[in-house]
Amino acid sequence: MLIRDETLDDIDAIHDLTSTAFKPMPYSNGTEAEIVRRLRAAGDLTISLVAEQDGEILGHIAFSPVTIDGAHAGWFGLGPISVKPERQRQGIGKALIVRGAELLKDMGASGCALIGNPHIYGRVGFSSDGQLKYLDLDTRLVQRIVFRGSPPSGTLQFAPAFES
């Protein structure tokens, strides 16, 4: 399996994959594929990686700038992330997250934050100390990985593409 940057030819496959992967999820509001398009259009798709095997896109991950208490300070958000339903739980998501985190670190990023299942993201180094907040969500779902500096505290805000 190859993890690589998206190309123009991948855009429709990424859209379909994102729609299909999120469709059965109870927390999905059906906008995730559109969020990826909006991030790209706004120039906020800092990193967009695909997992490809035999010419098929099996997974995708997006990273975009975030702010914490209104300041960017080198922080990025992970998501949306999608793996083809038949190929989930086989390490593809993890491979995308690990590669994305390496690229962010190489760029000099301070860290990466996300909203998600701690059972998944805790396996790849994300954690919560309750200091990073998002709306009124349980802070255990608001996780981050720190590359440089101190762990952040404050209110996380994603790029405008996430506002539906």
Ligand SMILES: CC(C)(COP(=O)(O)OP(=O)(O)OC[C@H]1O[C@@H](n2cnc3c(N)ncnc32)[C@H](O)[C@@H]1OP(=O)(O)O)[C@@H](O)C(=O)NCCC(=O)NCCS
């Ligand atoms: C979330 C998602 C991207 C994970 O990708 P994946 O390829 O299935 O995940 P991986 O196989 O790489 O698993 C990564 C780790 O998380 C754990 N994990 C994965 N799915 C899990 C689940 N549903 N519940 C608990 N743990 C889970 C795995 O055990 C693994 O840990 P390990 O390597 O220590 O065993 C994929 O399930 C998906 O596309 N879901 C639908 C879209 C979605 O919900 N996106 C995320 C929104 S926050």
